[in-house]
Amino acid sequence: MSTLTKEEAIIRSSGEAARAFTDWYYTQLNDGKPIASCYVNSNAKYLAASHPPADICINGTVVATPQEWDSLLDQQRLIPFTQQKGKVKYEVEGFDVHVINKDYRFAAPAEIQAATDPKLMQRTEDARIMMVVTVAGSVTYGGKEKGTPPKQHFSDVFVLVPNWDYVTRPKFKGHKRYLVASHTYRAY
């Protein structure tokens, strides 16, 4: 296989990152599981570097914390008449991703910030990226119940930044590769 140029490697890397992120995120959503852990808010390195909390804007309202978004999602799953938890299914029909900072070093380990080690910098070249992901798809409210469940189109826009815990320890399974610094959601 032909080798990729640096530019192509970064583009490829952003596509893989967006795939991994959307796979995880919408599976969690469809399984009714929490997603708060994917935002920068809970990451020690970003907290220590005083990164502002992730900007989360849901249907035009600012949501203060990822936990609040989780509880909004729970509220959305509720079937009002039975007061039981129903199913809200997100189906991704497409995503696109652009790298918007090809040398992102905020909150990075000191040796990356200082860029003193050329080998390390080369190795992390396609990981030190900030990107914007636009996801489009459909969301179906309910399934098992009688009648036609309401269905909407949704768009999700995420700004993803590197999870330095992953960059420094890529073999550790529990780490997400990227974290959400900004999230804009609309369903209509």
Place this chain on the structure above:
Amino acid sequence: MAPPTGPRAGTGRAPPRGPRATGGGGGIQKRRANPRTDRDGDVSMDAPAGGSGKVGSTSAARGRGSKDARGGRGAVNSRTSSRVVQNLQNYVNGGPVGKTQSNMATLKIYGMANSKGTGNRDGGLRNLLTFLERKASKEKPVTIGKSLLDGDCVWITVRKDHAPDVLRLNGFSYAGAPLTITETNERMPRPEDKISKDAAETKQKLVAVLARRYNADMKLLDLSSLGTDATLSSMGTFNSKDLAEKAFKVLVVLASQQYKTAAEKREGIQAISLASNGLNDVMQVFTLATSLPDIKRLDLSSNNLDSLSKIAKWQHRFQHLEELHLTGNPITAQPNFAAELIKWFPSLQNINGQIVRSPQEVDEALKGMHPTPLPQFPSNLRDGEANVASIFVQAFFPMFDTDRARLAAEFYDDDSWFSIQAIANSGRNLPWKTYLKYSRNVHKLGEKNPATVQRLFTGGSLIADMWKALPSTRHPSMENPGAWLIDCHTFPNLADPTGHGFATGLLITVNGQFEESDTTENLYGKRTFTRTFILGPSKPSNPPPAHPYRVISDQLTLHDWTPAETPAVQAPVANQVPQVPVANPVPPAGPVVLDEVTKNQLIQEVMKRTGMTPEYSELCLSGTANWNFELALKSFEEQRANLPPTAFMNAV
């Protein structure tokens, strides 16, 4: 379709043949809930999902692939058994045999009855078929289609071109007995052909009971006092202490079968009476909820239901149930039973003749039967004091419609990225042809696809070229806030264009619609779009950049047009030809109505850019520019030499 009818005259076969699909063409699961007839045609008294297994083996539909058959020999694995069910259903529901088997040959095999293989549960059929497939597959793999064990004879179907391979086995010895294999033009018997006379009689009697208990005017099926029904008691099958319960199950199933479609059934049976059946828990008659889920009136009076928990199995079933009678049950002595019951049945309005809920309340309850989408709020623009996003968007979309080349030159630089993704899921409104070759839908393409690189357009001039190839568009007016959902906020840590430190970025997400006219394909229509912009500071340059900010990233997502709740009325776009870059873009026709806040924002921006006083800035905007920011700047440049010194603030 007719309501339950009496027995048909002079019939040698039972009129309803086999399990009938209620909805027509449903899946395996669905039919499982339906009644089964065993080989004698009796309605199985097992629980609906149980099934005796007899059906699968006697009618002997069987695994198709020889590989599977070999792998699963002796034991019915789940894949095979589900295929067995499928084959059976194809068989039972199949149309005329000649039609479905036009390229199939039917063979009759005698001799197995004398073999040692008949001791098995399926009469040895399975092993025989495996044997035949293995022996016949000498030159090419031969698979057997349908099969049926009928007394001494085994019927099979195989593809016509495979028939010689099987016929070659004529005279082979199988499990100690020689086989005789012949091709036949006879039709393979259907399982219900073998229905016994007794079973047919039983069924006729039951259908007669149904007919007698059906009131066509009230669309009522009266299943009350089943325990004292003379006909039922006289029938040996039901001569047991669970008479009412058993008879109920069979009758409900038979009643459902009288209708071809769910709609006919819903129309035909709207009310059920189960009065005076000694019920102490609805569990005993639970299948009513699955067989006749759409009934509107239900009479349970004079039973022994003594608490809500005895009705709880039906909670949230019967979504259309409007009227419920419980008189003569101990439960009616409980204080809040009615208030609880209306929480269980959304359409319930009348309990024991008392109105318990209004039609409006029923509408409300029915709306709440699904999870509800989160509320929708208008645009959320948090773009700082300079209102950069508002001004950018105001300038961007009119210019995208009229002068894309200039737009790209003004707001994009050599590092700007642009791509389109088409969510081409139906195209029923407008085909996707024009966009598909550009679509950078990474989800669909796959992240390793070279197209993800090729379809990423970098740099203002390349982007402008690409935009030329796109159909022309007309976005709704910015003054129609209902047509736009724009969310925007700032975020940190973009690369600073000077190469030092971080810069603040602006994320703008625009959801809206536009009209499209594709003159090359002659296609006109509407599309819904999401457009995501990342704006960041412009790079220092000489001459200075047109704007202090530039587009770093522009992602356009297109999907099918979905009518908005209040669709904006728009004139057709057909005659617009903005494809060629226009030197002097024509401002949109008609006076532009802007709110004061937006006007002030525009005035402030013009002041900043030109150094003019507020009065002159407003004049500049309200003149021929018609509140188009870019046109105002243009006219300023043209008129600059003619302006008096008092027009500028620093001159005062």
